[in-house]
Amino acid sequence: MASAKYDPGKATPVVLIEDGKFFVPSFRVKDKEYVVTLGASPSCTCPAFSRPRIGQLWHTPCKHIEAARAQEAFVIAQAKAKGLTDTEIGRLLVKYANDPVISGVLRVEREARRRAAREAYHDEQEARREASEAKVWKSTKVFGPTTDEEAFGVRR
Ligand SMILES: [Zn+2]
Numbered sequence: 800m801a802s803a804k805y806d807p808g809k810a811t812p813v814v815l816i817e818d819g820k821f822f823v824p825s826f827r828v829k830d831k832e833y834v835v836t837l838g839a840s841p842s843c844t845c846p847a848f849s850r851p852r853i854g855q856l857w858h859t860p861c862k863h864i865e866a867a868r869a870q871e872a873f874v875i876a877q878a879k880a881k882g883l884t885d886t887e888i889g890r891l892l893v894k895y896a897n898d899p900v901i902s903g904v905l906r907v908e909r910e911a912r913r914r915a916a917r918e919a920y921h922d923e924q925e926a927r928r929e930a931s932e933a934k935v936w937k938s939t940k941v942f943g944p945t946t947d948e949e950a951f952g953v954r955r
Pocket residue numbers: 833843844845846847848861862863864
């Protein structure tokens with residue numbers, strides 16, 4: 800595991816596991832994440848939370864808990880947006896136009912769907928093009944000579 804210098808400017812997107820429970824990436828260690836549980840007594844699986852420095856309270860909320868708290872509303876809204884129809888997204892975008900979290904989540908979801916639709920369309924076009932090329936190749940083979948004898952009138 801590569802240990803990088805602490806970078807407060809780096810994005811640490813939290814991932815919702817279940818209600819009140821999140822994966823939070825390590826701020827320093829690449830490809831490492833901790834499990835944060837929010838609620839009445841929040842907890843984190845990181846060393847700073849389980850072994851705080853001398854003079855600190857035992858269960859002082861760590862930066863992962865702070866990150867999960869800061870992004871909780873966003874990731875919950877994000878999970879809910881995935882279950883909405885395109886029409887509902889359009890309607891809710893109008894209703895929550897002044898709510899940066901909800902309208903942001905809805906725009907991100909709408910854009911992801913548009914991108915997926917564009918990619919599906921391109922894949923279909925590609926498949927059709929390949930199928931038609933395969934047809935041309937097959938018909939040449941079917942109608943053209945299939946042996947040297949047929950092609951040259953001689954047995955070679
Ligand atoms: Zn932590």
